[in-house]
Amino acid sequence: MGLRLSEPKLCVLVFFLAFSSFLVQTLGSGECERETGDCYNKTSALRLKLVAIAAILISSMIGVCLPLITRSLPALNPDRDAFYVVKAFAAGVILATGYMHVLPDSFNNLTSSCLPENPWQKFPFTTFIAMLSAVFTLMVESFATSFYRRMNDKKKGIVNPLGTDTEMSPIGHSHGHGFELKDDPATALLRYRVIAQVLELGIVVHSVVIGLSLGASMNPCTIRPLVAALCFHQLFEGMGLGGSILQAEYKILTKSIMVFFFSVTTPFGIALGIFLSNVYSENSPTALIVVGVLNAASAGLLNYMALVDLLATDFMGSRFQNSPKLQAIAYAAVLLGAGGMSIMAKWA
Numbered sequence: 001m002g003l004r005l006s007e008p009k010l011c012v013l014v015f016f017l018a019f020s021s022f023l024v025q026t027l028g029s030g031e032c033e034r035e036t037g038d039c040y041n042k043t044s045a046l047r048l049k050l051v052a053i054a055a056i057l058i059s060s061m062i063g064v065c066l067p068l069i070t071r072s073l074p075a076l077n078p079d080r081d082a083f084y085v086v087k088a089f090a091a092g093v094i095l096a097t098g099y100m101h102v103l104p105d106s107f108n109n110l111t112s113s114c115l116p117e118n119p120w121q122k123f124p125f126t127t128f129i130a131m132l133s134a135v136f137t138l139m140v141e142s143f144a145t146s147f148y149r150r151m152n153d154k155k156k157g158i159v160n161p162l163g164t165d166t167e168m169s170p171i172g173h174s175h176g177h178g179f180e181l182k183d184d185p186a187t188a189l190l191r192y193r194v195i196a197q198v199l200e201l202g203i204v205v206h207s208v209v210i211g212l213s214l215g216a217s218m219n220p221c222t223i224r225p226l227v228a229a230l231c232f233h234q235l236f237e238g239m240g241l242g243g244s245i246l247q248a249e250y251k252i253l254t255k256s257i258m259v260f261f262f263s264v265t266t267p268f269g270i271a272l273g274i275f276l277s278n279v280y281s282e283n284s285p286t287a288l289i290v291v292g293v294l295n296a297a298s299a300g301l302l303n304y305m306a307l308v309d310l311l312a313t314d315f316m317g318s319r320f321q322n323s324p325k326l327q328a329i330a331y332a333a334v335l336l337g338a339g340g341m342s343i344m345a346k347w348a
Helices: 007-025 042-065 067-072 081-110 125-156 185-216 220-248 252-276 285-315 324-344
Strands: 167-169 180-182
Touching: 042 067, 042 185, 042 220, 042 252, 067 081, 067 220, 081 125, 081 185, 081 220, 081 285, 081 324, 125 185, 125 285, 185 220, 185 252, 185 285, 220 252, 220 285, 220 324, 285 324
Parallel strands: none
Antiparallel strands: 167 180
């Protein structure tokens, strides 16, 4: 295929960056306030966090693996409409995750009273970073896809003076043009693989952030509903990622690596939070800034991926455009997924 991007190396790099960034947080000083109150109970909180590790791990594995076994289920085969409806539901979950969970958390972090008023409350850093993250995601996808397309063409000995291997067909594209650009199967597959990798990157970052916050908490009253919400979150977010991995047609080893990293990141974050709970303070200036920046960047990436790569790619394609009934059902699935995840914001 000409795709030489080392998926194992990418996953290791993501893991290293996430781990390093959270070690930096522990260096934060100047605590603003400690977690206290009637629900402050380290022993009870520890038991709940151990339950959370197991429950979230199982939910994550079920969610991300479910789309990967659809080839053995005729009704959910990628060639069937039901697959796209489920994918739309999962994309709605990812979209709500970015807008309703990750972005508000970043606002809370970067506008905290524990940070100096200037510049943190004088400039909207959260939306600025999210905007840059979305543009950067587009750049990564664009350059990566064109780079591997050229590599693939060079390997096949194809010389194209226009620098493109797309063809035009007279299908009314919903962007308003009188044609639709169709990539050849090799290029389309390359793009699916880039999408799957970038999506996993964004999910891994915010999953570790969520896990660390839960692991460092000593409040059983907030942990209980958070565990249920995170199980729901990981289950359906995993379905969205699993659908992208399925369309990327990776070999079994690469699929296993991507499934593994998605499944263990939140439990890893919880375990790391437990380990660092005596020295980590989520209200230290360093922790607030690092977590806030990571959340904002992750929100921009997830929102872009959900709207552009997962939803627009399907809804603007000929399959949906030629079937108003499928469009209507898929839109309902998007709203259902986004609505359910938005309700979870009450607890998580």
